[in-house]
Amino acid sequence: xxxxxxxxxxDDSKFARLLVKAFISSNFTDWKIDEAxxxxxxxxxxxxxxxxxxxxxxxxxxxxxxxxxxxxxxRFPQTVIALLTANIQQEIQQxxxxxxxxxIPKPPTEEKIRDYLASRxxxx
Amino acid sequence: MxxxxxxxxxxxxxxxxIGVGRAASSLSEMVGQPVELTVPTISFVERFSDSELAKAxxxxxxxxxxxxxxxxxxxxxLVFPEVRSLELVRSLLKVDVPLDTLTDLEQEALMxxxxxxxxxxxxxxxxxxxxxxxxxxxxxRKRETQALLDDDTSVASSGSHPVLMILHVQFMLRQxxxxxxxxxxxxxxxxxxxxxxVRRFLDNSLG
Numbered sequence: 001x002x003x004x005x006x007x008x009x010x011d012d013s014k015f016a017r018l019l020v021k022a023f024i025s026s027n028f029t030d031w032k033i034d035e036a037x038x039x040x041x042x043x044x045x046x047x048x049x050x051x052x053x054x055x056x057x058x059x060x061x062x063x064x065x066x067x068x069x070x071x072x073x074x075r076f077p078q079t080v081i082a083l084l085t086a087n088i089q090q091e092i093q094q095x096x097x098x099x100x101x102x103x104i105p106k107p108p109t110e111e112k113i114r115d116y117l118a119s120r121x122x123x124x
Numbered sequence: 125m126x127x128x129x130x131x132x133x134x135x136x137x138x139x140x141x142i143g144v145g146r147a148a149s150s151l152s153e154m155v156g157q158p159v160e161l162t163v164p165t166i167s168f169v170e171r172f173s174d175s176e177l178a179k180a181x182x183x184x185x186x187x188x189x190x191x192x193x194x195x196x197x198x199x200x201x202l203v204f205p206e207v208r209s210l211e212l213v214r215s216l217l218k219v220d221v222p223l224d225t226l227t228d229l230e231q232e233a234l235m236x237x238x239x240x241x242x243x244x245x246x247x248x249x250x251x252x253x254x255x256x257x258x259x260x261x262x263x264x265r266k267r268e269t270q271a272l273l274d275d276d277t278s279v280a281s282s283g284s285h286p287v288l289m290i291l292h293v294q295f296m297l298r299q300x301x302x303x304x305x306x307x308x309x310x311x312x313x314x315x316x317x318x319x320x321x322v323r324r325f326l327d328n329s330l331g
Contacts, residue, residue: 012261013232013236013239014229014232015229015232015233015235015236018229019217059243059261061261085243086239086240086242086243086244086247087259088146088243088247088248088251089247089251089256090250090251091250091256106239106240106243107151107153109153109154
C-alpha cells in the first residue's frame with residue numbers, strides 16, 4: 001500500500017465528482033484523488049495503480065456500479081469499495097452488501113463523506 | 125377515466141408523499157435549508173395540455189426526466205422555472221466557483237439533483253411495494269411548458285392508451301425563492317398495474 005492514501009471516484013456526473021472530491025480534500029488534505037467518468041475508464045486506471053478507497057456510483061452509462069463493484073472486489077479484495085448512489089432501493093443495498101461493498105446513499109454531504117472515511121480509516 | 129376507490133386514491137397519494145418526502149429530505153440536505161412540500165394531487169388527462177400544469181404554456185422550464193421500468197413503467201420529472209436554475213445550482217454548491225464554471229456546471233448539477241430526487245421518490249415507492257424499479261439515465265430538457273412531454277421517448281407520445289396519470293407535488297425553498305414540481309406520468313396499462321399493486325399492498329397491510 002502506498003504511503004499517501006488514494007481514492008478513486010467513479011461517477012458519470014462531473015458535478016457529483018466535484019462535490020465529493022471537495023469534501024474529501026477539505027478533510028483529508030494529503031489524500032490523492034483520481035476520477036473516472038465510467039466503468040471502462042476506472043478499469044483502465046486500476047491496471048496501473050492501486051487504491052485504498054474506491055467510491056462508485058450505481059447508475060452510469062455502460063457497466064453499472066454493482067457490475068463494476070463485483071469486478072473490482074474480485075481483483076482488489078483489500079480495497080474499501082463503496083457504492084455511492086441515489087438509488088436507495090433495498091434490492092440495490094442488499095446486492096451491494098452481498099458483494100462486500102459499503103452503501104452510501106446520495107446526496108453526498110461533507111459530514112457524510114467525512115464520517116464514513118474517518119470510520120473506515122479507524123478500522124484499517 | 126380509471127376506477128380507483130377513495131382508499132386506493134389515498135394510498136397512491138400517500139406513496140408519492142412518502143417518496144417525495146424522502147426526496148425533499150435529500151434536497152434539504154443538499155441545499156442546507158428546509159424544503160416545503162404541497163400535498164400531492166393526482167389527475168387523469170388525455171393530453172398534457174389539458175392539465176392544470178400547462179396553464180402557463182409558454183413559461184420556459186428546466187426539466188430532468190428519468191424513465192422507469194418495473195411492474196409499471198413511466199416517466200418521472202423534476203421541473204422548475206429556467207430563470208431560477210442557476211440560483212439553485214449556486215445554493216447546491218458548497219464550494220465557491222466562478223460564474224463561468226457555475227454556468228458550465230448548470231446542466232450537470234441539475235441532472236444530478238434530478239437523479240437524486242427522482243431516485244429517492246421511486247426508491248421509496250419500490251421499497252413500500254416490494255417491487256424493484258429500474259431507472260434509466262436522467263435526461264435534461266429546457267423548453268416551454270406546453271412542449272414538456274413532446275419527446276420521442278416520452279410516455280405521452282408512445283402509449284396506445286393516451287391516458288396520463290399526473291401526480292404533482294410542488295416543493296419550495298423559501299430562502300432562495302425557488303419552487304418547482306415533481307411529475308409522474310404513466311399510461312393506462314401502468315396505472316392499472318399500479319392500482320393492482322396498491323390493492324395487494326392494502327390487502328396485505330389490512331390483513
